[in-house]
Amino acid sequence: MNQMTTPQLDKTYDPKAVEARWYEVWSQKGYFHASLTHPGQPYSIVIPPPNVTGSLHVGHALNHSLQDILVRWRRMQGRNVLWLPGTDHAGIATQNVVEKQLVTEGASRESLGRERFIERVWQWKATSGNTIISQQKQLGESCDWDRLRFTMDEGLSKAVIEVFVRLYEDGLIYRGERLINWCPRCLTALSDIEVEHEDVKGKLYTIRYPLADNPTQYLLVATTRPETMLGDTAVAVHPEDPRYNRFIGQRVNLPLTNRTIPIVDDAILVDREFGSGAVKITPAHDFNDFDAGERHGLHRIKIMDIHATLAADMLQYDARVDKNVLPFLAGLPVAKARLKVEQLLSEMELLEKVEHHKMALGKCYRCKTVVEPYLSIQWFVKIKPLAEPAIKAVEDGRIRIIPESWTNNYMGWMRDIKDWCISRQIWWGHQIPVWYCAQCTPGGFLKSKHDERPLIGLDATPIIAKLKPEKCPKCGDTNLVQDPDVLDTWFSSALWPFSTLGWPEQTPELKTYYPTSTLVTGLDILFFWVARMIMMGLKFTGDVPFRDVYIHALVRDAEGQKMSKSKGNVIDPLHVMEQFGTDALRFTLASMASPGRDIKLAEERIEGYRNFANKIWNGARFTHMYLAGTKELCPPAEQPFPNRWIMSRLNQTIQTVTTELDAYRFDRAANALYQFFWHEYCDWYLELIKPVLQDPAHPHGAITRQALQDTFEIWLRLLHPFMPFITEEIWQTLPHTGDTIVTQPYPIPLSAWHDASAENTFGAFEQSIGLIRTARVLLNYPPGQEVRVFVTHEDPATSAILVTLEQDLAHLGRARISPVPTSQWPTSNVLRLVTGGVTVGLSVEGGVDLQKALDRLVKQIAETDKESQRLDGKLKSTDFVSKAPPEVITDHQDRLRALSRDRAMLTSSEQQLRAMLGA
RNA sequence: GGGCGGAUAGCUCAGUUGGGAGAGCGCUGCCCUUACAAGGCAGAGGUCACAGGUUCGAUCCCUGUUCCGCCUACCA
Secondary structure: OEOOOOOOOOOOOOHHHHHHHHHHHHHHHOOOOOOOOOOOOEEEEEOOOOEOOOOOOHHHHHHHHHHHHHHHHHHHOOOEEEEEOEEEOOHHHHHHHHHHHHHHOOOOHHHHOHHHHHHHHHHHHHHHOOHHHHHHHHOOOOOOHHHOEEOOOHHHHHHHHHHHHHHHHOOOEEEEEEEEEEEOOOOEEEOHHHEEEEEEEEEEEEEEEEEOOOOOOEEEEEEOOHHHHHHOOEEEEOOOOOOOHHHOOOEEEOOOEOOEEEEEEOOOOOOOOOOOOEEEEOOOOOHHHHHHHHHHOOOOOOOEOOOOEEOHHHHHHHOOEOOOOHHHHOOOEHHHHHHHHHHHHHHOOOEEEEEEEEEEEEEEOOOOOEOEEEEEEEEEEOOHHHHHHHHHHHHOOOOEEEOOOHHHHHHHHHHOOOOEEOEEOOOOOOEOOEEEEOOOOOOOOEEOOOOOOEEOOOOOOOEEOOOOOOOOOOOOOOOEEEOOOEEOHHHHHOOHHHHOOOOOOOOHHHHHHOOEEEEEEEHHHHHHHHHHHHHHHHHHHOOOOEEEEEEEOOEEOOOOOEOOOOOOOOOOHHHHHHHHOHHHHHHHHHHOOOOOOOEEOOHHHHHHHHHHHHHHHHHHHHHHHOOOOOOOOOOHHHOOHHHHHHHHHHHHHHHHHHHHHHOOOHHHHHHHHHHHHHHHHHHHHHHHHHHHHHOOOOOOHHHHHHHHHHHHHHHHHHHOOOOHHHHHHHHHHOOEOOOOHHHOOOOOOOHHHOOHHHHHHHHHHHHHHHHHHHHHHHOOOOOOOOEEEEEEEOOHHHHHHHHHOHHHHHHHHOEEEEOOOHHHOOOOOEEEEEEOOEEEEEEOOOOOOOHHHHHHHHHHHHHHHHHHHHHHHHHHOHHHHHHOOHHHHHHHHHHHHHHHHHHHHHHHHHHHHHHHHHO
């Protein structure tokens, strides 16, 4: 027993003074370090790695708080806990950050060259990449920082290479020329899910395409992107469309060019109901048209460069744009080209009409630039063979998605999944482990006219290798060029649960902590990340990467808007922690984490839980005044009533919190903790035991002090995962064993503490006190004034219990109590209030206004009557009594009986009151 | 276009085998009562979005409607 001296605590809790100090101690003592020799059953979580350029936003705060609650809880339960932290290298975002820095120095990525640029990024990472890590520590996160990982670390990079090579060898990675989503600002390919769609009001242009054989006749073609017509290589109509099918096989003159293009039939592409029923086909600039082009063996004519501007040479030589309009169009960016084409067509009277049209516009998720479907050579993962086992793992329950409702979402996406474009035309990231031999490539490597990168054509044979090969295996030449592209950041994140544990080595960590127990994440990266981890985990470890996936809500502002810097509605968690304390923020987020609903975070809520922290603090100050001396042992059943009651309630709270945490109901667990402490422990228990504590000679003094500090200490442990700082601070000042609350056992329910009779007794007691207090207010008695109170219960047994509680009733009711039957009460000058069998009488002093009391009685009688009628009506229904379950019927009968007893007491009370008023 | 979620007190939200509608904040009144005014006590406030259906009985289950949000999609 480590008996501390009673400290003097300030009246209000000051989180700042406490938080940094304890985090320092926890770190130094290594409480968060996972040990392979720990005897407990492993419990492991890998953190969703935040972007290394990032700083802690409120979404992280939620995500991390929930993980820390789970981890601290399991650690206290004695599990062998690993919470593995880290960051990802965020290829595009990080490169953007460093490039911006270079611009201010008058330099650029290109001027530095690839090697020096990458060095520069590492430098940046060394100085700025730990921002979020230190912020995570401020949040109190109990990660094993000794195992901090970064997706570009040597070990993780090794895993990336290993996976790439093995996927290639298994035929699951291929290189091909496809249409991909291209960001003309980041100058790289994006995967499908890196494109955000936004509804915009655009225009639908209807253009006349004159028939080649008879230019006075024309086909009407509708499009939202008229500028792409320069790259058209066909027009499609529906084969069964009587308006057009006779034209199939003929040709049209493509306006603004010197080309004619065929009219083809295509039942897949053409919707006869839409637009004019004829569709232009631009295979190099539209995803549907690309497929249609494949079906009809059409040319693909590119008209744009990597910046999404119309390229003069492409227009001139490939698209054969008419030389009269060429100067107007060459070099224009897409948006301007659209206007110009509209104008030109209009002047040539080839523009039939322009209508308003709403459409979805794809934007880059990093920089919000409009993305272009762009024809280029890229690397892809063939995803279907990986998706199938990943679907199965969720179907057969090896992976559980919580809340379950997201399972459908996952399944739907997985079943309809498309090949994953994994190459990115940037420098920061894992460079693709593929080399090419110039000697063996017939066309050699070209330099693009529009890009400084070497263009490696599809005729080049890739040499896939974990390390750079010495020489070409075919010709022996040593002049090999590595593929300039890097892999999608999500490619390395997909390996996170096992690459961080040492894979491809079979490390002890991997054996102990894989599969991980739980993944905690937001819905926004279910597809980006979760699905891909499942696919990769199954493929490369043969097992799922985690058992449970807990998906939490998105945090929005108080108006329900998504937080964004541009809207200026972001709540900065660091500022909140500064203002209200970390524990308050954590508790707020936990208490609002109801499944399937977004969190609207308002500052008032956080303030409310700041007040809760202060309440806890003051509860501790109170407890400190009455710490026990020597240890007092007393079996629960022999404890005085307040102790028996609070122990039973605490026991129930332990049960609830544990059950709810098991079900990932952080909100309910938090509410149970709050409700217990504030509204049972402080409001009732502390008040009940004050007379005992304050009387040095009281026979229950010693065991009550003991119960007070024991229950407080247990509750602190119960709360600790939610509010780690304040619980440690207070726990240290109470008698305790051990060095830190962090590693103390989590409370478990004890059946000996459960006491139904104490809880029933409390029910009658609480009702009595409630009536006394209400009566006081009705009669305008000052709170301090002691009054004469009669109290009884219609059930004799309960009445007898109330007799035993006379002291407690007197104390909390501030009254002289007469616990006698109503027959012994005065018939006048007493206000009688009734509820649930309890009747309380307050003696009425002369001169008080009784009208308020009368109003209340009248209202209560009316309510009683209404409810009685409702119950009576049901009980008189033959359908009800014949079909409802017996226990429901007896319950209704009991309630009706209780109401009518109350009602009799109420009316007699009303009559007395009227008599008093009349007098 | 498809899918999913939501609509309960002024606000934010609980309410899971269908049987008496709850919490927090806010509001009103009274109190600086020796842990706490970041507090205590008492109180007001809801046809559980709307319309049908199932049932003895529906906030809860089913159908439809309206509104809001999210995800997803190639209607040029």
